[in-house]
Amino acid sequence: MAASIYLSRSNGFAEKPHPGNGLPTYNAAVREKQHRHHHSVSWLNPVSLPIPGVRTRRLRLMLPNFSRLYHSSQVRFGRRRGPLVLFLGLFAVIYVVLAVTKRLTSDDQSWSSPIPFAGEPSTLVYKREDLQRIWEWEIAAGHYPSSRRIPEQIGLTNPPRNPALSARRTSALPPRFRGPVSTDTIGLGPNRAYPEIHREPPNVAYAPRPIAGSVADMDVVMDHCDFQTGKYVRDCLEVLRLGAGLELGARVRRAKMDNWKYIYVEESASDNTTDTSAYSKPPIVLKGQAGAANPELPKKRGAEWEPSLHLPPPPKYLPYRDQPSACDEENQRVYHMFWTGPFTDKPYLALLSFLFTQNLGLQFEDGTHDPSVCRPKFWLWINPGPAASIPNPTAVRDMYDSLKSNPWASPFLHPRFKDVIQFKMWNTTEQLDGIPELKDEWRALRDNLFNSGGHVEKIPQEEKEETTMAVEVEALDENGVAQPVVAPTKKKEDDKVNRVGSKSPNEYDRLSVILSDMVRFILCHRYGGIYLDADTILLRDWEELWGWRGAFAYRWSRLEKYNTAVLRMNKGSALGTFLFRTALKNGLDFHPMSISKYTKDAYLEGLLLRLPDALFDSAWLNTESYQRDRPPQPYFTAFQDFFETPVVNSAAPQALGIDGFFKGAYSYHFHNFWWRPFDPSRNFPDLGPRFAAGESQARALLAESTSSNLPDPEDETVDDDQRDLDWATVLKRTFEAYIRGERPNMYGEWIKW
Incomplete structure (x- = not known):
């Protein structure tokens, strides 16, 4: 009884003084054990x-x-x-x-993140005032047609005037509401109209061509397609195709889609009478604010600041309808592509997709086209030998002889394509000397020409000695201009130095791939235009992308980095100057990850827009196990699926055709696979009687390489073909049918020979 009364009092501890040594006392071994283990x-x-509304549960x-x-x-x-x-x-x-x-x-919609790359040294070689000049130059030239914010770290005090942004879309604040740093631009450009794009009945079987001079509003595209904000590729493609009228004949009813309109046309600049004087005054800076918002930007360790940047006056921005001609001669609409080694079915299909999708006027008689349309051109740059070699004295003539004798290349030398497809010789020395930012200094870094993300592929010493001892001569290019070249040296075995083209995953031409990282920036900076990797297939007209005057690449899948497989830059731009000088101070490294670092450190990402990969590389996220809960059509879990469509999905290519292949995307990037034929059972160009000689030659080469007897074209039956056609095969045969005159292109236009 006494014990029970004792245990029931208070908290169970005896009410007696603690011992003088300060140690706790316990009334039972169980409580002592609990106290000893309670600290865990x-x-x-x-x-x-x-929980409100739930009586039986507690949180x-x-x-x-x-x-x-x-x-x-x-x-x-x-x-x-x-x-x-x-x-x-x-x-x-x-x-x-x-x-x-x-x-x-x-809610800051800036394309630039103010958080630097964690743990990586800075690559910055330009001071803040030079970065400000670059931003102001690009905006004044009309290369920033966006209402997105300029990073605070740039430190602009007055909002720049933006001739490519409509006053209705500007978000600039009056001075009394602004802080010491301005992150907005003042729109001075013409008003924008977002038309309903569709084809008038009864011609509804094919999509309409984009309106000449139309522009893609990248702010709207980012709102609907940005992976960073959780947008799905499938939903992005729906917005892209419906906003462009690509699905008019087969679409189902939707509600009002004004928010999905991303293509606009500009009115004349003279129509804009907006008064911007109230926004152009200096901001009211409170005491203590000045200078506090812009701490010093970190400089590249061991490098000196670049001298103060001097830029030429920016070109005057003119809306399309105010231009004296449809094409801007200073910034031509040119697609660039770089190829090394023998011409194969890969550049063949890229060129066919160009003819099938772009507005080239091939539906008119030879030599005529719509004068209101700026026809794009395709320049295919050929590097005839190994990436580390120097062209021989007869390189240009040899290049054309090789193209004429190659059944994959010879069709594009046809006079019908002479105004839209041109082959050009690549010469690394001549091209580097043509870049003002590099020409006086690149030779000191010639050993770094094959720098990929900081890893330099060294050329063996004996190879460099042979090149040095070779005799310099002059040769005429296709324009009759003398070019310094070096006589060829004797090739060795097929090692990384002398390898030309990628024959398999084990025989990969790594040097040419690294060289192409630099090639794309040289071509775009020197000539303007858009660079495409050779493993790219065009899927629709790019008119509204040409209309958007800014520079862009696209996102590296899930990573917030660039993939420059598609690269748009303006000729001689301030952004190009920054990139070349920064790359020069960082070992001539033009790898996409390095470019991402350069723009990140300098807060210039907004000037090289990182578009969602849904526009150019719609399968990439799925191949890396992202967004598989709602994949687009077709559903690829690996890039190999393009060449070997899984059996469970193998009915789709023939049933849907090209209309079912990432409809809405501008292009498709199949990521290498140079050694995999598009059409294994008919691995030859099949372009009809006009090109029968090349087809016969390709058939003979195929029979020789496979040690099999191919039936004559007249004796072929459907039983000789593979039963299920893969996506790669369907696209190849679709493009070839257009050249043969058996079907129109994707816009219902028939080629006229």
Whole structure:
């Protein structure tokens, strides 16, 4: 009885004085054991809260045990410093939580992230005032037709005037509402009209051509397609095709789609009478604000700041309808592609897709076209030998002889295509000397020409000695201009130096791939235009992409980096100057990841827009196991599926045709696979009687390489063909049918010979 009364009092401990030594006392062995092991869970205390509307359930939360934290801080840091350390720690945690919350909930739509690459050294070689000049130059030239914010780190005090942005879409604030740094531009450009694009009945079987001079609003595209904000490729493609009228005949009814309109046309600049004087005044800077918003930008370690940047006057921006002619001669509409080694079915299909999709006027009689349309051109740059070699004296003549004798290349030498397809000889020395930012200094870094992401592929010493000892001569290019070249040296075995083209995954022409990273920037900076990797197939007219005057590449799948398989830059731009000078100071490294670092460190990402890969590379996220819950059509889990469509999906290519292949995307990037034929059972150009000689030659080569007897074209039957056609095969045969005159192109236009 006495024991029970004793245990029931208070909290179970005997009400008696503690011993003088300060040690705790226990009334039972069980309580002592619980106390000894309680520290393993005592950092958190469970709290049970009622759930509104649910009487049978309670919400269980674990909150910090502040008494435990307080006791531990005293034990570890002492009675005086312990509470102070605890207070500072709690303050730091609260600050970090608030900062992250503000970052995640910010409505700033800047394409540039102010967070630098963590743990990586800076690549920056330009001071802030030079970065400001670059931004102001590009905006004044009309290369920033966007209302997205300029990074605060650039430190502009006055909002730049933007001739490519409509005043209706500007977000600039009056001076009394602005801080010491301006992140907006003032729109001075013509008003924009977003038309409903469709084909008038009864011609509804094919999609309409884009309106000449139309422009893609990349702000709208980013809103609907940006992977960073959780947008799906499938949904992006629907917006792209419906907004362009590509699905008019087969579409089902949707509600009002004004928010999906991303293509606009500009009115004349003279129609804009907007008064911007109220926005152009200097901001009202409060005391203590000046200078505090822009700390010093980190410079590349061991490098000197670049001299003060001097840029030529920016070109005057003119809307399409105000231009004296449909084409801007200073910035031609040119697709560039780089190829090394023998011509194969890969550049063949790229050129066929160009003829099938772009507005080239091939539906008119030879030599005529619509004067209101700027016809794009395709320049295929040929590097005839290994990437590290120098062309021989007869390289240009040899190139054309090789093209004429190659059944994959010879069809594009036909006079019908002479105005839209041109073959050009690549000469690394001549091209580097044609870049003002490099011509006086690149030779000191010639050993770094094959720099890929900081890893330099060294050329063996004997190879360099042979090149040095070779005799320089002059040869005439296709324009009759003398070019310095070097006589060829004797080739060695098929090693990485002398390899030409990629024959298999084990025989990969790595040097040519690395060289192409630099080639694309040289071509776009020197001539303007859009560069395409040779493993790219065009899927629709790019008129509205040409109308958007800014520079762009696209996203590297899930990563916030660039993939420059598609690259648009303006001729002689300030952005190009920055990239070449920065690459020069960073070992001539033009790898996409390095380009991402250059623009990130300099806060220039907004000037090289990182478009969603849905536009050019719609399968990439699926191949890396992203967005597989709602994939686009077709559903590729590997890039190989393009060449070997899985049996379970193998009915789709023939049933849907090209209309079912990532409809809405501008192009498709199949990521290498140079050694895989598009059409294994008919691995030869099949372009009809006009090109029968090349087809016969290709058939003979195929029979010789496979040691099999192919039937004569007259004796072929459907039984000789493969039963299920892969996507790659269907696209090849679709493009070839257009050249043969058996079907129109994707816009219902028949080629006229």
